Amino acid sequence: MSGEMQASASVLSSVTRDALAAVLTVAEQAGRAIMAIYNAPERWAVTEKSDASPLTAADVAAHECIVHGLSALADTTLARLPVLSEESSALAVQARRDWPAYWLVDPLDGTKEFIARNGEFSVNIALVVDQEAVLGVVYGPASGVGYVAARGLGSFRVDDSMPSDWQRLQAVAPDWQFAPSALTLTVSRRHGLVRLATFEQNLVAQGWQIDSIAAGSAFKICAVAEGRAQAYPRFGPTSEWDTAAAQIVLEEAGGELVDSRGRRFCYNARNTLLNGDFIAVAGTSAPWLAHWPKP
Ligand SMILES: Nc1ncnc2c1ncn2[C@@H]1O[C@H](COP(=O)(O)O)[C@@H](OP(=O)(O)O)[C@H]1O
Numbered sequence: 001m002s003g004e005m006q007a008s009a010s011v012l013s014s015v016t017r018d019a020l021a022a023v024l025t026v027a028e029q030a031g032r033a034i035m036a037i038y039n040a041p042e043r044w045a046v047t048e049k050s051d052a053s054p055l056t057a058a059d060v061a062a063h064e065c066i067v068h069g070l071s072a073l074a075d076t077t078l079a080r081l082p083v084l085s086e087e088s089s090a091l092a093v094q095a096r097r098d099w100p101a102y103w104l105v106d107p108l109d110g111t112k113e114f115i116a117r118n119g120e121f122s123v124n125i126a127l128v129v130d131q132e133a134v135l136g137v138v139y140g141p142a143s144g145v146g147y148v149a150a151r152g153l154g155s156f157r158v159d160d161s162m163p164s165d166w167q168r169l170q171a172v173a174p175d176w177q178f179a180p181s182a183l184t185l186t187v188s189r190r191h192g193l194v195r196l197a198t199f200e201q202n203l204v205a206q207g208w209q210i211d212s213i214a215a216g217s218a219f220k221i222c223a224v225a226e227g228r229a230q231a232y233p234r235f236g237p238t239s240e241w242d243t244a245a246a247q248i249v250l251e252e253a254g255g256e257l258v259d260s261r262g263r264r265f266c267y268n269a270r271n272t273l274l275n276g277d278f279i280a281v282a283g284t285s286a287p288w289l290a291h292w293p294k295p
Pocket residue numbers: 053106108109110111112187188189190191215216217218237238239242274
């Protein structure tokens with residue numbers, strides 16, 4: 001076995017339910033740092049990043065909390081892994097090519113929703129090993145609800161009010177064999193809405209009735225894992241830290257996250273951090289992609 005394969009095997013053997021619970025605790029700590037600022041708007045000082053997305057004091061506070069929390073994990077194999085975070089990406093984007101395993105983090109996904117004060121933002125922490133997300137935590141500081149998963153261990157919803165009650169998630173796929181009926185989609189409030197409308201029209205033309213739930217952040221993927229929606233079609237760019245944690249939550253609940261050609265998303269495989277169009281589905285993606293709009 002090569003040194004790199006040994007390193008990956010050692011990280012995978014650290015992926016346990018205890019480790020998942022510890023990463024959820026890190027996300028909850030970051031959530032408390034975020035809420036302290038969310039509830040004190042005079043501390044926001046919104047600035048523009050180089051990609052023109054907003055950056056608040058909360059993004060930075062959550063980033064620092066997560067970097068510290070992960071480095072203090074009891075499992076030293078996990079604690080020593082490098083971190084690629086939205087707030088540190090300029091430094092790490094090249095270095096990551098040499099990393100067989102690392103933490104991929106969006107400390108505050110849905111910054112525009114944070115600024116809009118609608119509560120629809122999340123802390124996303126994923127563990128990537130050999131280009132696949134193998135552990136993920138998506139935590140909502142405003143709701144106190146986390147979605148957690150690890151490869152082979154299942155997906156769970158954990159509410160802060162009942163921390164020991166991990167509720168198993170199961171995605172619910174449409175039955176494509178029978179006459180079209182109702183489909184529920186989760187959709188972005190702000191991005192890719194023109195091609196989303198075309199996709200919905202393609203489904204309606206086949207007799208499907210579409211309901212949609214608009215929301216910010218990676219919760220749109222978790223809602224599919226939870227069975228509240230059957231798919232989340234995404235048109236336009238996102239970054240790898242927007243999808244990795246929620247992807248393993250969805251996969252462990254019985255779903256797929258794929259590009260417009262049906263290829264499963266993987267990480268650290270290209271020279272960019274940007275994702276292209278994707279669809280997150282309950283069950284299999286092929287029936288959905290038959291209705292995908294032309295680019
Ligand atoms: N032009 C762009 N390039 C890269 N990512 C983009 C983008 N436009 C939107 N996003 C991503 O979409 C996320 C918000 O999507 P949604 O509104 O559906 O929740 C943003 O998360 P952040 O708020 O963490 O930056 C950002 O990562």
